[in-house]
Amino acid sequence: MNAYSAIVTKRDTRAFAPRPVPDEVLRRILQAGRMAGSSKNTQPCRFVVLRSPERRAALAACGDFAKHMPDAPLCIAVVLTPGGGAFDAGRAAQNMMVAAWAEGVTSCPTSMHHPACARETLSLPADHHVAIVLAMGYPAATGNDRPGRARLPLDGYVHWEQWDGRRE
């Protein structure tokens, strides 16, 4: 899939087929996360890969809206090391999700509302935290057709040279 198509057709969906994600596809997804740039090249992200059903269920208990995680054959926790910021986590996560989608693997970022739970479940050092968990898998045949809220038109996103307050 070309880059533009992969980027603009990627949707966050959370209904997964049980078919596992092959190791070679997983390797490309992780490599995409690794190659994301970061502030001053501090490389603050680490990735904890969860494929065991028990581990995914345990981590799902740390999020308030994570019921889809046990059904996702692959979860990747994006961990921030000390000093790392959410902007860099977003860059790495988006790289992984777009690379996954280019291989037909859909994904949904999942927040951990209970950070201590997530840290303990993953045995993280005390000064590390989970920025997000990416639930991933091939799409289920049904269940991904929620209409969702439509995107604003492009004109609603873009201002020229400076903010146009008349448009708010």
Next chain:
Amino acid sequence: MNAYSAIVTKRDTRAFAPRPVPDEVLRRILQAGRMAGSSKNTQPCRFVVLRSPERRAALAACGDFAKHMPDAPLCIAVVLTPGGGAFDAGRAAQNMMVAAWAEGVTSCPTSMHHPACARETLSLPADHHVAIVLAMGYPAATGNDRPGRARLPLDGYVHWEQWDGRRE
């Protein structure tokens, strides 16, 4: 360019040729930003496009490491509306930078160390702020060959099922 190649070969560089970025390429870059998913589909990002040399120079004064911005024919300020988080800004920014790179346009995220300066320069509402400015343009023939700090190997990023403390 295929998605995986665009993602893994994208580097943050800051030496630009003066050649302008065509409108049609800019439109695809902005569309890539628009289509990034966001937390609960809140769509918290807005994009202020700066092509005027005077406007780029004015905004560059709000960052401590922004001397490359006046040389970038295109700057896109990623603005967060109230409640928006840096993770979602990172997703939108990465989409735009990868879409740009797929068209041969390089980029560098640039921090605004003086938020009030950036807000005033862009005439933003008081409850909005600039998450990052993306300086963009076709690469200069020279000046992008800084060796930089090497990436950790993939094994340095990835842990399996839980954190492996022996590797720190």
